[in-house]
Amino acid sequence: MKKIVIAIDGFSSCGKSTMAKDLAKEIGYIYIDSGAMYRAVTLYCIEHDLFDPDGNIRTEALRQHMDEIHITFRIDTATQRLHTFLNGKDVEEQIRTLEVSSKVSPVSALDFVRHALVRQQQDMGKDKGIVMDGRDIGTAVFPDAELKIFVTASPQIRAKRRYDELCAKGQKASFEDILHNVEERDRIDQTRTVSPLRKAEDAILLDNSNLTLSEQKDWLLDQFKRVVYE
Numbered sequence: 001m002k003k004i005v006i007a008i009d010g011f012s013s014c015g016k017s018t019m020a021k022d023l024a025k026e027i028g029y030i031y032i033d034s035g036a037m038y039r040a041v042t043l044y045c046i047e048h049d050l051f052d053p054d055g056n057i058r059t060e061a062l063r064q065h066m067d068e069i070h071i072t073f074r075i076d077t078a079t080q081r082l083h084t085f086l087n088g089k090d091v092e093e094q095i096r097t098l099e100v101s102s103k104v105s106p107v108s109a110l111d112f113v114r115h116a117l118v119r120q121q122q123d124m125g126k127d128k129g130i131v132m133d134g135r136d137i138g139t140a141v142f143p144d145a146e147l148k149i150f151v152t153a154s155p156q157i158r159a160k161r162r163y164d165e166l167c168a169k170g171q172k173a174s175f176e177d178i179l180h181n182v183e184e185r186d187r188i189d190q191t192r193t194v195s196p197l198r199k200a201e202d203a204i205l206l207d208n209s210n211l212t213l214s215e216q217k218d219w220l221l222d223q224f225k226r227v228v229y230e
């Protein structure tokens with residue numbers, strides 16, 4: 001069977017990584033969460049005092065640090081979950097906090113950050129057989145991807161899903177804070193100069209507001225089969 005590249009883009013917290021992970025597992029492809037890479041750079045900035053007291057990025061200092069930021073992924077054999085490592089340390093939990101979520105979009109708007117991460121992402125996909133989710137996968141990272149999906153759902157539904165997830169994990173969360181974060185990230189991601197979040201012309205639009213997890217999984221598998229067997 002021919003191997004392809006699958007790009008899944010869309011708005012914050014709409015289910016991109018759930019869909020990408022499920023599909024990759026089903027078809028035996030590599031799964032890469034590109035957002036985790038931007039989150040890891042943001043965590044590095046927090047840990048290395050690269051935000052000033054007003055919360056602005058110390059851009060030139062970060063530029064100097066870029067060569068010292070190494071991001072890798074490893075599967076946790078016990079849970080089969082993909083974990084993100086920053087300079088050899090498992091940071092999977094830390095990069096999912098609201099603090100990182102509230103700082104990540106300005107970091108990911110920086111051209112030199114994008115340049116460095118996009119190069120690594122393209123390298124990960126050079127042999128195909130990969131599902132990658134993010135904001136610019138179908139437009140900038142893999143513009144020639146054989147299958148491109150753009151996912152959306154209403155901000156309220158997305159925030160509720162994230163809120164339920166955090167509550168289920170026993171983490172304290174405010175629905176209003178999460179909704180604000182989701183809307184603010186969408187705004188910054190869509191209006192940045194470099195590779196703004198937008199649907200690639202040849203991407204298939206999916207509004208999953210009213211789809212169950214199992215319905216969206218089946219829908220995506222059908223899209224994959226259509227491309228691979230056509």
Ligand SMILES: Nc1ncnc2c1ncn2[C@@H]1O[C@H](COP(=O)(O)OP(=O)(O)OP(=O)(O)O)[C@@H](O)[C@H]1O
Nearest residue numbers: 012013014015016017018161162165208211212213
């Ligand atoms: N169709 C669906 N119905 C209900 N819940 C869903 C659906 N799809 C995903 N979810 C849930 O929504 C939450 C967010 O999903 P996920 O983390 O996959 O989104 P994402 O788009 O990758 O988010 P982010 O952009 O923040 O990385 C998760 O708790 C997931 O289980």
Ligand SMILES: Nc1ccn([C@@H]2O[C@H](COP(=O)(O)O)[C@@H](O)[C@H]2O)c(=O)n1
Nearest residue numbers: 034035036038104105108134135136185
């Ligand atoms: N290809 C990408 C992926 C992500 N970003 C930025 O990172 C933030 C976090 O991503 P999540 O997928 O984990 O939500 C996101 O809000 C974007 O600012 C990106 O720019 N490009």
